[in-house]
Amino acid sequence: MVKITNAKFITSAASKSQFITSEKPIIAVSGKSNVGKSSFINALAGQKKLARVSQDPGRTRLINYFDFGSFILADLPGYGYAKVSKAEKAKWAQLLDDFFNEGGVKHVISLCDVRHEPTEDDRLMVNFLYARLIPFNIVATKADKLSRAQQDKALTVIAAAFKCGRGDIIVTSSQTGQGLDKVLEELEKVIQPE
Ligand SMILES: Nc1nc2c(ncn2[C@@H]2O[C@H](COP(=O)(O)OP(=O)(O)OP(=O)(O)O)[C@@H](O)[C@H]2O)c(=O)[nH]1
Numbered sequence: 001m002v003k004i005t006n007a008k009f010i011t012s013a014a015s016k017s018q019f020i021t022s023e024k025p026i027i028a029v030s031g032k033s034n035v036g037k038s039s040f041i042n043a044l045a046g047q048k049k050l051a052r053v054s055q056d057p058g059r060t061r062l063i064n065y066f067d068f069g070s071f072i073l074a075d076l077p078g079y080g081y082a083k084v085s086k087a088e089k090a091k092w093a094q095l096l097d098d099f100f101n102e103g104g105v106k107h108v109i110s111l112c113d114v115r116h117e118p119t120e121d122d123r124l125m126v127n128f129l130y131a132r133l134i135p136f137n138i139v140a141t142k143a144d145k146l147s148r149a150q151q152d153k154a155l156t157v158i159a160a161a162f163k164c165g166r167g168d169i170i171v172t173s174s175q176t177g178q179g180l181d182k183v184l185e186e187l188e189k190v191i192q193p194e
């Protein structure tokens with residue numbers, strides 16, 4: 001199992017000239033604003049303040065890179081936040097477009113909220129990755145907000161929305177650590193392909 005001991009912030013990128021290159025695989029964390037991307041990264045790292053967590057959706061406007069030892073995690077700015085200007089949205093779209101074209105991304109962890117049916121944007125994201133042949137995992141967040149029985153029901157709804165199997169979705173909680181071992185198992189395959 002990959003062991004994460006000392007994850008560190010590397011840098012932020014506001015445009016493609018600031019993208020980093022690395023011999024380590026770059027794994028991106030995507031998802032709508034407030035879904036829990038930064039919290040997920042902190043939970044994986046076993047640190048509270050590595051990535052900035054905010055009650056205010058739409059806070060992370062940059063790509064934030066973190067060195068996880070055997071891989072790099074890129075915290076992507078969240079999509080689907082209504083209260084940003086058109087200009088801001090266009091900037092975001094350009095940044096993401098550039099990132100998926102030239103950012104050297106090897107794998108994506110696409111987050112959705114376990115409590116809600118995936119949004120149109122969530123489905124667009126997954127369809128985009130699928131169409132672009134970018135390998136990805138789907139991770140449902142905030143499992144601690146539901147009972148096990150509710151999680152089980154939610155899994156069926158989410159799998160149907162993404163047209164995938166229930167087993168293709170990892171249900172996690174950044175608060176209890178549920179599912180993070182499964183995420184690390186998946187990342188292991190990315191880091192050390194057989
Ligand atoms: N209960 C619970 N709350 C969570 C979990 N993950 C995130 N949250 C809460 O959800 C809110 C948003 O979390 P962030 O990690 O900042 O979300 P984000 O996706 O990085 O948001 P943006 O950077 O704005 O796109 C915060 O109030 C977190 O405390 C979780 O697993 N369980």
Ligand SMILES: [Mg+2]
Pocket residue numbers: 037038039052053054059060075
């Ligand atoms: Mg964030």
